[in-house]
Each structure stands twice: as C-alpha cells, then as structure tokens.
Amino acid sequence: MTLEQGETGHLPVLLQESIAALAIRADGVYLDCTFGRGGHSSAILERLGPSGRLIALDRDPQAVAAGGRLLERTGDGRFWIGHARFSQLGAALDSRGVEAVDGVLFDLGVSSPQLDDPSRGFSFRDDGPLDMRMDPTQGMSARQWLLVASEDEIAEVVRTYGEERFAVPIAKAIVARRRDAGESALATTAELARLVAGVVRRRQKRPEVGKDPATRTFQALRIFVNQELAELEVGLEAAVQRLRSAGRLAVISFHSLEDRIVKQFIARESGRTAERDPIRGTLAAGVRLRLRALGRVLPGDAEVARNPRARSAVLRVAERIEMSASGDGVAQ
Ligand SMILES: C[S@@+](CC[C@H](N)C(=O)[O-])C[C@H]1O[C@@H](n2cnc3c(N)ncnc32)[C@H](O)[C@@H]1O
Known part of the structure; x- marks a missing residue:
C-alpha cells in the first residue's frame, strides 16, 4: 500500500x-x-x-x-x-x-480534512456549525458547551488552553451574546470568530501580524471539547x-x-x-x-x-x- x-x-x-x-x-x-x-x-x-x-x-x-x-x-x-x-x-x-x-x-x-471541511466546525476562516468534535458521535459540541458553561469556566478554558490574555473579556462577550440572542446564539464558527476578533482588536495595542485574533480561542475550545x-x-x-x-x-x-x-x-x-x-x-x-x-x-x-x-x-x-x-x- x-x-x-x-x-x-x-x-x-x-x-x-x-x-x-x-x-x-x-x-x-x-x-x-x-x-x-x-x-x-x-x-x-x-x-x-x-x-x-x-x-x-x-x-x-x-x-x-x-x-x-x-x-x-x-x-x-x-x-x-x-x-x-x-x-x-x-x-x-x-x-x-x-x-x-x-x-x-x-x-x-x-x-x-478536518480543518478544511467547514461542516466540522474547526475553522474560523470558513463558516460552519460551531462543532469542533473530532468524533461528532460523542460528547458535546463547542456550541453546546458554550451555551451552558459559566463565564468563569469559559474564561478558564480560553486562558488555559489558548494562553489568551483577553480570556475574561472574551468570556464576558460570549455570555452577553448568549443572553441577547438566546437559543440562536453562537450557531456558527464565523459568528464566534467575529465576536472574539472584536474583543481582541479593541484591547490589543498593536495588531498581531499574520495571526487571526480568534486563533487562540478556537485552539482552546478544540482542546477542551476533545479533551x-x-x-x-x-x-x-x-x-x-x-x-x-x-x-x-x-x-x-x-x-x-x-x-x-x-x-x-x-x-x-x-x-x-x-x-x-x-x-x-x-x-x-x-x-x-x-x-x-x-x-x-x-x-x-x-x-x-x-x-x-x-x-x-x-x-x-x-x-x-x-x-x-x-x-x-x-x-x-
Ligand atoms: C494530524 S492528524 C494525523 C495525520 C496522519 N498522520 C496522516 O499522515 O494522514 C491527527 C489525527 O489524529 C486523530 N486524533 C486526535 N486525537 C486523537 C485521540 N485522542 N484518539 C484518536 N485519534 C485522535 C484526529 O482525528 C486526526 O485524524
């Protein structure tokens, strides 16, 4: 072979x-x-x-x-x-x-193939359902977890697994979106990527060259969702x-x-x-x-x-x- x-x-x-x-x-x-x-x-x-x-x-x-x-x-x-x-x-x-x-x-x-298929929900570049499970038959998707986790839990995951210094404001923005949009919140990767990018860009003194501001948050959620x-x-x-x-x-x-x-x-x-x-x-x-x-x-x-x-x-x-x-x- x-x-x-x-x-x-x-x-x-x-x-x-x-x-x-x-x-x-x-x-x-x-x-x-x-x-x-x-x-x-x-x-x-x-x-x-x-x-x-x-x-x-x-x-x-x-x-x-x-x-x-x-x-x-x-x-x-x-x-x-x-x-x-x-x-x-x-x-x-x-x-x-x-x-x-x-x-x-x-x-x-x-x-x-996992990253490039928008339907798997790993990519912040292409829009797809916010899933991120390597095995979609098991456990909670990233969205399911974000809809039920507390602000502290979200901040902890984003900080620990994404080494993201704006973890707290990102978690606050996610919880606020959840409150405002209810059931339909955070349905897609693009929605989360835009939300995170907005928070990071407002706080960064100088934008990072060549790195999407959502990179660290997406990495964190992927690591967490898949343990x-x-x-x-x-x-x-x-x-x-x-x-x-x-x-x-x-x-x-x-x-x-x-x-x-x-x-x-x-x-x-x-x-x-x-x-x-x-x-x-x-x-x-x-x-x-x-x-x-x-x-x-x-x-x-x-x-x-x-x-x-x-x-x-x-x-x-x-x-x-x-x-x-x-x-x-x-x-x-
Ligand atoms: C970087 S890719 C491997 C690519 C492979 N070496 C090739 O040349 O095609 C990593 C693969 O590991 C799988 N994987 C990641 N974590 C795993 C785990 N805990 N148990 C089993 N498979 C896992 C992913 O689903 C993915 O298909």
Whole structure:
C-alpha cells in the first residue's frame, strides 16, 4: 500500500524523520494512533515485510472510513484500522490479540480534512456549525458547551488552553451574546470568530501580524471539547505499557501545551527528573525507568516552505528500556 494509493488531502508532517525514528523492523508490529488520511501509516506499511503488522486508530469516524476504503482497495492483510481514542488503545490492541508492539506513533492535532471541511466546525476562516468534535458521535459540541458553561469556566478554558490574555473579556462577550440572542446564539464558527476578533482588536495595542485574533480561542475550545491533553497523558502511558523492549515511541506535537506534556513524560520516564540518592546520585529505591530519550527533531526550512502546518511541529523520540540489576535503565 502506498501513499499514492491512499486518500491524501493531508500532507504528513515530519514523515521521513518520524519513520526513521521508529526504526521499523520488517517483521515488527506497529501502532499508528492517529491515522488521519494514512500518510504515516502508508510509509510504515512500505517498510514492513509480509509478516509485519500495522494497527491504526483514529477517533474520527471519517478517518476510520478512509482507512477502511484503503483496506478494501488494497486488501492488505497486514493492516487493521479501528475507531478508538488514545485512552482506548490498550483495548484496541487486545481486540486484535496484540500484547506488545515495536513502535507507536502519535501525530497529534487535527488533520487537513478536518480543518478544511467547514461542516466540522474547526475553522474560523470558513463558516460552519460551531462543532469542533473530532468524533461528532460523542460528547458535546463547542456550541453546546458554550451555551451552558459559566463565564468563569469559559474564561478558564480560553486562558488555559489558548494562553489568551483577553480570556475574561472574551468570556464576558460570549455570555452577553448568549443572553441577547438566546437559543440562536453562537450557531456558527464565523459568528464566534467575529465576536472574539472584536474583543481582541479593541484591547490589543498593536495588531498581531499574520495571526487571526480568534486563533487562540478556537485552539482552546478544540482542546477542551476533545479533551486533547488528558487523552495525550493517558495515551502516552498506555503506549509505553505496550512497547516491547527497544521499541520506539515517536510523538509529533503542534503547540507548546502538547509538547510540554510529551517532554515531561519522557523526562520522567527516562530518569531526568527522577528522585536520586543525594550522595551517590543513583536512582532512589523503587524508581523504575521505562524510556531512554532519543531527542527532538524539528522540520527543516524546505518542509515548512512546502507545508506551513509543519511550522510549529516538534517530534520527540524515545526508546523503551528494561531495568538492569543495578537499577539503571538499559535498553535490551
Ligand atoms: C494530524 S492528524 C494525523 C495525520 C496522519 N498522520 C496522516 O499522515 O494522514 C491527527 C489525527 O489524529 C486523530 N486524533 C486526535 N486525537 C486523537 C485521540 N485522542 N484518539 C484518536 N485519534 C485522535 C484526529 O482525528 C486526526 O485524524
């Protein structure tokens, strides 16, 4: 199965780098937690031999359907795709009888088909229903939540997940719109984008160049509605539990909140922040390391020029290790 055979519409970010980071063995078992439109999955399959396997997951039913169509067209028995969130990856692997894997990939955030389809409600540039759920069959849409949340809750979400300094006036404006327009309030992405832009522009001393004033609020609502950070934390833990010794973890993130979680997780699991004996410097009794950090990769200028979405991408890589008798983490 190749990328050309797949449905594209999404330019994979850090493709060569993340595939190299997985150090794919032809007979290995791999888990792509973010199938999207299969850019990374296709590249993994190209490197697998006849006995290799790839399990792919996505929480978006449209992505899973795209994977299903790809499977139908190619009949590739090494590949399976399931509808699941990161927090369900253990159950998904169990359902396939897979105990351990040789590599796990997370390519976080939203795909281009999600962003570019106005009916999904992620984009402030095109008008559509204010939804923002990666899985529209589950949970509350952004609008449903904004219609019932308190002003404080809205401000907290916009401040925490959008790092927006005008979170309080934005929350006040949303609640005022809700009061004035009632049931019909905040129906579309364009309505929210205009409301937020008005608040931000009135307060900004100098307008930001090249950034829509609604960017941070939309990011915040998307992260909140999809519980993206909680999913990531649970998913990283579940992935490491299933990684075989010397198996690789590769995570591509797109903003500092995600990257911080990945960085801190790898630092903790590789002993950088672990408690140590104050005199000998060895790890304190009972501390168990599970990863060795293999570094961070950023996209080159050529990729950013070709694909602006890659601009903020960071790939972090780690390897699963086992403990030696001395208590040091060693790869086996
Ligand atoms: C950036 S896209 C992946 C693109 C893919 N690597 C490709 O080359 O086509 C991220 C995908 O991850 C999915 N996703 C995000 N969070 C998820 C979660 N917690 N569980 C499962 N899938 C998730 C999204 O629905 C989206 O399809």
